[in-house]
Amino acid sequence: MKLSDTLTGEKTEFIPQGDVVRIYVCGVTPYTDSHLGHAMSYIIFDVLRRYLEYRGYTVRHVQNFTDIDDRIIARANEQGIAPIALAERFIQRYVEDMAALGVHQPHVYPRATEEVPEMLTIITALIEKGFAYSTPGGDVYYRVRRLSRYGELSHRDVDDLLSGARVEPSTEKEDPLDFALWKAAKPGEPSWDSPWGPGRPGWHIECTAMSLKYLGDPIDIHGGGHDLIFPHHENEIAQSEAFTGRHPFVRYWLHNGWLQMGGEKMSKSLGNIVSIRDGVSRYGADGLRAFVLSSHYRNPLTYSETILEAASRGIERLAVAANASGPAEAAENVDASSFRARFLDAMDDDLNTPQAIAALHDLSREINRGQAEGRGIDESQRTLRELADVLGLRLPPPNATNGAIEAAPFIELLLHVRRELRTAKLFQQADHIRDKLAERGIAVEDTAEGSVWKRDRG
RNA sequence: GGCGACGUGGCCAAGUGGUAAGGCGGGGGUCUGCAAAACCCCUAUCAGCGGUUCGAUUCCGCUCGUCGCCUCCA
Numbered sequence: 295m296k297l298s299d300t301l302t303g304e305k306t307e308f309i310p311q312g313d314v315v316r317i318y319v320c321g322v323t324p325y326t327d328s329h330l331g332h333a334m335s336y337i338i339f340d341v342l343r344r345y346l347e348y349r350g351y352t353v354r355h356v357q358n359f360t361d362i363d364d365r366i367i368a369r370a371n372e373q374g375i376a377p378i379a380l381a382e383r384f385i386q387r388y389v390e391d392m393a394a395l396g397v398h399q400p401h402v403y404p405r406a407t408e409e410v411p412e413m414l415t416i417i418t419a420l421i422e423k424g425f426a427y428s429t430p431g432g433d434v435y436y437r438v439r440r441l442s443r444y445g446e447l448s449h450r451d452v453d454d455l456l457s458g459a460r461v462e463p464s465t466e467k468e469d470p471l472d473f474a475l476w477k478a479a480k481p482g483e484p485s486w487d488s489p490w491g492p493g494r495p496g497w498h499i500e501c502t503a504m505s506l507k508y509l510g511d512p513i514d515i516h517g518g519g520h521d522l523i524f525p526h527h528e529n530e531i532a533q534s535e536a537f538t539g540r541h542p543f544v545r546y547w548l549h550n551g552w553l554q555m556g557g558e559k560m561s562k563s564l565g566n567i568v569s570i571r572d573g574v575s576r577y578g579a580d581g582l583r584a585f586v587l588s589s590h591y592r593n594p595l596t597y598s599e600t601i602l603e604a605a606s607r608g609i610e611r612l613a614v615a616a617n618a619s620g621p622a623e624a625a626e627n628v629d630a631s632s633f634r635a636r637f638l639d640a641m642d643d644d645l646n647t648p649q650a651i652a653a654l655h656d657l658s659r660e661i662n663r664g665q666a667e668g669r670g671i672d673e674s675q676r677t678l679r680e681l682a683d684v685l686g687l688r689l690p691p692p693n694a695t696n697g698a699i700e701a702a703p704f705i706e707l708l709l710h711v712r713r714e715l716r717t718a719k720l721f722q723q724a725d726h727i728r729d730k731l732a733e734r735g736i737a738v739e740d741t742a743e744g745s746v747w748k749r750d751r752g
Numbered sequence: 753g754g755c756g757a758c759g760u761g762g763c764c765a766a767g768u769g770g771u772a773a774g775g776c777g778g779g780g781g782u783c784u785g786c787a788a789a790a791c792c793c794c795u796a797u798c799a800g801c802g803g804u805u806c807g808a809u810u811c812c813g814c815u816c817g818u819c820g821c822c823u824c825c826a
Contacts, residue, residue, distance in 0.1 A: 320826070328826085335826035365824070448821075454754045455822065497824085519826030520757090526825090551757085552820065588775075589765060593758080594819070601764055604776035608764095611775080614789070640766090648766045652774035662790055666783095692789095721785055728787075739788045746789095 295349065295642040297515075298592065300523060300547035301447050305644050308514075308546060315346050315353045316509040318544075319400070320501060320518035320526070323360040324384030325369045328391050329567035330582070330597060331519070331553040337583055338550045338591040338645075339517045340397040341685055345641050348684045356508045357400040358501060359385055362407050362494055367483055377484055378407065391570040395579050396686045404504045406495060410486045412503040413495045416537050417475045417488075425536040429466040432478030432491040438471040441532050447547060448524035473529050475499050498529040502537065516544040520551055520592075551594040568597065580613070580687050581606025587647035587685055608655070609687065615658035616678050616689040619743070624670035630677035633657035637681050647685065654681060693748040705736060709745050712738075 298305040310316075319339045322328055343353050361381035370377040385405075392399070417434055420426035425441070428434045438444050438452065445452050455471055474496035479485030485492035505513055511534070518527065527547065534543040555567075573582050585605035589595050633653050640649035657678055661671050682689050696702055708727055715724040728738045737750040 322826070323824085332826050338826095363824085448755075450755055450822075517826095521821070521825055524755090524821060525823085550826070552826080554819075584775090585764090593765090596764085598764090600776085604764060607777095608775040611790095618790085646766075648775090649773070652766070655774055659791080663792095666791060716785085719785075725786065732787095737788070740784080740786090741789075 295345075296644050297546050297548065298644050299545075300549050301542070301544075303449075310351060310514050311512075311545070313352055315351045315515065316513040317343065317353060317355045317515045317517065318501070318505040318509055318513050319355065319357045319516075320522055321357040321359050321403075322388055323363050323365060324381045324388055325363075325366045326384060327569045327571065328384075328388050329569050330573050331567070333391070333395055333570045333573065333582060334553045334586045334595060335517075335519050335550050336392060336397050337395060337586045337686065339548075340395075341587065341647065342515070342517070342548070342645060343398060344684050344686060345645065354509065355398075355400040356402045356404065356504060358504050359388075359403060359405045360497065360500060361385065361405045362484060363497060371482075381405075381407075391574075394574045395570065395582065396688060402508045404508060406500040407484075409500060409503050409507070410495060412507055413476075413499045414486075414488055416499065416503055416506075416533070419537055420475065420533065423536065425533075426475055427468065428476075428490045431466055432476075432493055433466060433474055434476035434490055434496075435467055435472040436475050436529065436533060436536075437468065438473065438532065439469060441536055443535075443541070444532050445528065447528050447531055450524065450528075473498065473525065475533070498526055499533060501526075501530050502534045506534070506538070511538050511540060512543050512545055514544075515546045515548055517548040517550070520549045520594075523547075523549055548591075550591045551589075554594055554596045573602075577602050577606045580609045580689065583686055584609035584651070587651060589648060591645055591647070609689075610692070612654055612658050612678065612682060612687065613689040613692060615661040616675055616682070617691045618661065618665050618671065618675070620665050620671035620675075621668055624668060627670035627672075628660055628664035628674040630657055630660075630674035633660070634677055634681060637684075641684070650681075650685065654678060657681075693746055696748060699749060705731065705747060709738065709747060713745065716740075 295308050296305050297308040317339070319336070322332055339355075343355055346353050359381070362377060366377045366381050370380040373380065389399075417426060420436065421428065421434065424437075426434055426436050445455070452471065476488060476490060476493050476499075477496055478490070479492040479494060483494065485494055505511075505516070516527070516530075531543055535541050570582075577585070581602060585602050586595065588605055588608075633656060636653040636656075637650045640646040640653060643649075657674065661674050661678065664671050664674065679689060696705075699705070708731065712724045712727045715721075715727070731738055731747070732750070735750050736747055738745055738747045
């Protein structure tokens with residue numbers, strides 16, 4: 295399969311170094327509920343992993359939690375609880391959100407606060423090698439200009455960075471571009487002992503420590519949102535390669551585009567967010583995944599209710615086909631092989647999920663058509679489900695959640711009455727029941743096998 | 753100011769040097785007591801201007817527009 299690499303800007307054949315594909319994905323800072331932007335990123339990397347596994351690779355997937363940082367501390371102080379406790383709470387909620395989305399758990403979920411000794415080892419070594427320095431105040435900074443390659447990932451020239459002029463000058467830094475490996479503790483903050491006094495790790499160092507510890511060097515794929523390219527991943531490369539003395543530290547850098555809200559990006563700092571919880575309850579996990587996968591992962595995506603609505607409606611077509619009942623035996627069967635081939639070709643091409651989904655839509659149409667013509671569809675339905683599963687789509691029967699509706703027994707009762715009315719050809723009354731249920735968001739469909747109902751969207 | 757991405761039908765979104773997947777929506781049918789679902793048919797010339805080419809939406813240049821990063825961020 296081909297993957298495009300942010301570092302080279304090229305799409306090349308992906309060949310893992312060994313039997314195990316080693317993937318590191320940057321995780322969240324748990325200080326609030328995760329939003330659809332996070333969902334987008336993790337759905338994408340989940341699909342990458344699922345596809346690699348589908349193709350027979352063994353994947354080792356590591357994703358961190360940044361459970362100590364300024365925002366966690368600030369939020370915890372507001373609420374009068376310990377930062378670790380706050381982080382723990384939102385880590386749990388994050389894990390629940392991912393489960394709701396059907397995102398496979400990483401094999402390792404390391405937390406920054408539990409990897410401090412490893413980070414100290416690396417920082418110490420970086421100082422010894424001359425790549426980092428400590429300050430009288432107890433901070434440790436990385437010397438950006440020591441590594442000539444700095445800027446290669448984000449395709450920037452070190453000197454251009456300065457012209458941005460938004461870099462906070464710090465009196466203790468040798469160079470404004472230098473970034474913190476270790477931050478001296480301020481009063482009231484959680485801190486760990488270090489050779490430079492009490493403090494806490496800088497943001498970037500945790501990913502270096504964790505990926506080296508849990509995956510080794512180099513790793514096959516490092517993923518994250520587009521925004522992380524600079525400075526986070528750039529800094530990660532600098533630290534990691536300065537520490538190991540080897541290049542490259544990552545063989546393929548994959549970055550997903552941003553989720554935007556109207557004109558702007560969805561972000562916690564702008565406050566224009568939709569939480570994953572809300573998204574799942576409104577559109578369902580399949581709807582959300584369909585939305586995310588409807589465009590190529592590298593491109594930005596815009597959130598709007600209309601678009602989400604369209605995506606979840608579209609995916610329902612697949613669910614209908616997957617759950618259709620075909621003849622017990624048939625002389626001829628629907629052949630799904632060409633659709634499978636198209637699906638695989640699309641996925642092989644840098645995870646072209648829009649085209650892969652298009653193949654599933656065409657397969658669904660073929661299944662529906664075959665059903666109408668009395669052809670066997672079991673085999674092709676299995677293929678549809680198998681491929682949909684690569685995208686993490688569950689394709690539940692339309693009425694799968696009916697049991698959770700409190701009024702279900704009463705609806706069943708009404709439909710029972712309605713059936714008798716229809717048998718008696720009292721269609722006006724029967725239609726009246728259907729109309730009234732529709733007004734209350736319950737859609738009734740009459741099929742050859744009887745009436746089925748489900749909660750209607752919107 | 754620097755770096756980068758993008759601009760395809762009413763909306764979302766793939767894609768290719770030889771006249772453009774799929775979904776949503778809309779229109780017309782088939783089926784159905786009716787409706788829904790499903791199926792069939794219809795619904796684009798790819799921001800603008802130049803250039804390269806036998807031929808460009810696809811390559812190059814410019815213009816316009818939108819967006820992102822350069823600061824915490826998936």
